[in-house]
Structures are given as C-alpha cells and as structure tokens.
Amino acid sequence: MRVGAHVRRDEDPVGAGTELGADLVQLFLTDPQKWDTPGAHPRRDEILASPIDVVVHSPYVINVASLNNRLRMPSRKAVAEHATAAADIGAFGLVVHGGHVRDGEDVSAGIDNWRKLFQRQEDKGGFAVPILVENTAGGDFAMARHLDTIARLWDAVGDYGAGFCLDTCHAWAGGEDLAGLVDRVLAVTGRIDLVHLNNSRDEFDSARDRHANLAEGTIAPEVLAEIARAADAPIVLETPADGMADDIAYLRSGS
Template identity: 35%
Template sequence: MIGSHVAVGGGLVKVGLAEADEVGAEIIQLFAGNPRSWAPRAADPAADEAFRAACAERALPVVVHAPHLINLGAPSELVLSRSLAALELTLQRASDLGATAVVVHAGSSVTPGRRTTALAALPGLISPLVDRADPAVRLLIEPTAGAGESMASTIGSTIEYLGAVDDERVGLCLDTCHLHAAGEDLADPQLIDGLASAIELIHVNDSRDPRGSHRDRHESLDVGTIGLPTLAAFLAHPALVDVPVLVETPTHVRDVALLKNLRATRKVACSKYSA
C-alpha cells in the first residue's frame, strides 16, 4: 500500500481522513498528539470511535508516529522517564485508534562513548512496554539521519540496535532520507540484506541535502538529491515488495501519485498490513 502522513489538528475525521481522501492514500500515518510536547492531548473516546469506524469503512490502515521528544537512549533519568511514559501513551492511543503500528525514533545516547551502555539498556526499557501494549499494535524503530550520538542511522548501527533489543515483537521502519543523510547508498542492491526480515514500513522521502550530510530535511520525490531512479532501485529490492510505503514530503498528492505509477510499472509496493 502507498500513502502519506496526514495532519489531524482540527479533527481526526474532518481533517485527517479528508486529507487521506484528497491524497488517495491507501494507508496513513498521523501524530496522536503534539509531536514536540510532553503534554498528552485530551482524550475524546467518541472521536476515536468515529475515526476507527471511518477507517474500517475505507479499509484504511493507520500508523501512529510517536512524539519526536522521545529518546530511549537519554542519560537523563527525567528525559528517559518522560520518554517511556510518552511511548506507552502512544501505544495506547494507537490501540484506541485501531492503528496497526507505532513508529518511534531510535534515539541518541547524547554523550560520546555512551552508545554501548545505552544499547545494553534497551531490552529492559522496550520489552516491558510491549508486554503491556495491545499485541495488535507493532512497535517499529526508525533509524535517524546520524547527527550527534545517534544510536541507529546506518545499516550496520541499525542491525546492532535491533540485536540489542532482541524482541521479535519489535520491527523496523526505514526512512530513505535518513539513510541517505547517514551516508548509505540507496542504489546498492545489497544494502538492506541484513535487515530485510525486520522491515515493516518505509518512509519514502527525497532529501534536500547531499548524501552523508546527517541532516534530516525531506524534499519532494525526484526534486531532492536522491532522485526517483535511486528511490525506484531501492524499492525494487525483493524483500520490499510487500512492505507499505508512506511519504512525508511537501507534496503528498503528487508524490503518492508518483509512487502509484512506479508500482504500476515496476511492481515495487503492495500491502503487508490489513485494516
């Protein structure tokens, strides 16, 4: 399936699903609250139920993106406790909304030299959260662009991260802009071989910056420094045939249409999730 991130400020159905319809999305991603605040959004069970019903009517799968402030590698006990609480709430909100997955950034160890310690702590942080969560909601780790003390950005560091988590209930969401920014060559046909079985979602974004920049700035498809031919080569990997894709670009309608055309001509994407 091919879809996009949608805004929901102003109403899950009135705004979020209206945008999904405009884009022609077959799957959507949304924030269940303010992505840059620890404060949770006030609960509205009636709105949640209306959204679930409308998505079921459309057979539209939903993914929830966790707040950007969450950092499971933080050395600060305050930040770590807030991160765990926010992620647990996001998993609960995903269940409330009938979502299939929650995407959370891999995080940063912040201080040089702390990555090994931070990785070792991951099982004790993540597994208890997943134990308490709705088993119908998958937790997907998203590697970042490699700035600072990123815990997962390259393919190698992501393999180490998932190995540290060591929980089959936790999967992977790859972002093409992030991989490019981290220095990976998306045209390499063997790039994702070591991660293929873990990939459950892909954010397909072009990049405003050159490869290896460590800058997370999304661009419209075939406008940035990655280009559509390279993105097409990446998506043509046999392991990605059944993986849903989402765009987080400035031009959702255009870019969803581009990917649908790519699917029709190259058969690179179809749905792994069902509503």
C-alpha cells in the same frame, strides 16, 4: 504497493487521506514537540470504520536511549501511552525514532536502554501495538543512523518483536548508500514494516533531515521507486504537502 502520507490535518486524518487518494495515513496524536498525554481521538469511530489504514508517529521529544533519567523515564512512559492510544484508533504500529546518547557517552548503554524498554513492558503484557524503530539522519552517537549500530540494536530488541521503519532521506543523510539498501537492512533486522519514502534537500552524508518531494531532491527518484518496490512494505510519504499528490501518482504509475 500500499501508498500513503503523513497528514498535517491530524484532527481529520481520514478526510485528508481521502483527498489524497491514500491507502494509509500517518499522524501524530499530540504536539510532536511536547510531552502531552494522548486522549481519545475526536474522530475515533470514523477512523476505525475507514478502509484507510493508520500508523501513528510518536513525538520527537522521546529519546528511549538517553542516559539521562529525566529524559529516558518520561520517554518510556510516553511510548507506552502513545502505543495504547494508537491501538484505540486501530493503528498498525507506532513509529519511534532510534534516539541517541550524548557525545562521549557509551552507545552500548543506549542500546541497553532500548532493550530495557521492551523487557519491562513485556512484564506488563507488552505494547498495545508494534513499536517500529526508525533510522535517523544524524549524530555520531545515534542508535539507528548506521547499519552497524542498527545491527547491534537489533541484537538487543529483535527478539521482543520490534519492527523497523526505513526512512530514505534519513539513510541518505546518514551516509548509507541507497543502492542495495533494502537487502542490507533485511540482513540486519530481518524485516521492514514501513517505509518513509522521502527525497532529501541536502547532499549525501549531510546529517541533515530536510525532506523534498520525490522528483525535486538530491536522490534520483527512480532510486526511491526501486526501494519502495524492493521493500514490499507500506509506504508513507513525509514530503512537502504541495507536491504529495504528485508523489503518490508517481509511485502508482510504476515509474
């Protein structure tokens, strides 16, 4: 099991990962709440030389599914820019949230916007790294909250090589039973490329995305450990920093 962490020290991800004893790290390349264009990472050479693998998380402001041109168009551009910057530091993928349309809008149109993202980029030679679509916690008009909608999304983007990132807190908060979840996801997507293994501070189907350390949330930690084993994919913890080393140790203990 390859276990890693989202590091808050984006300026020194390898140093942060080394301190945690992580096999891989996830980082942002820009402020996740802004539309900044990523530049060359100041520690690019160190990252490329490190045995610690890297995955990049795209900014939260991106919403590829949106029917609003003023949001969708910069979102498409940002995904391509962040994928290129991720490739420059040797990242194995770019995580992008599934996004949503507004209440009352047609979810099918949002799914079609995802298809267009891949279709149009394919004409330009494709993305520089795999795009890993992440399931989300809330919203009745979300592209990736419920498995039935994810199945529809995958019908639209699966043939373009889209990858999937499974977030356990998001699934729990989104109302998906965690028992047997890996098999149900694989039946829909055929793949799990990354797991965000997070406990939740909130109850099942709360639609609230608040992470907790593995032993401290409302999900039984042994359920999370079983998902990590069953998924057979790299693990990234996005849990509170103070308990992250304990979370890594718990997973490696075979519990």
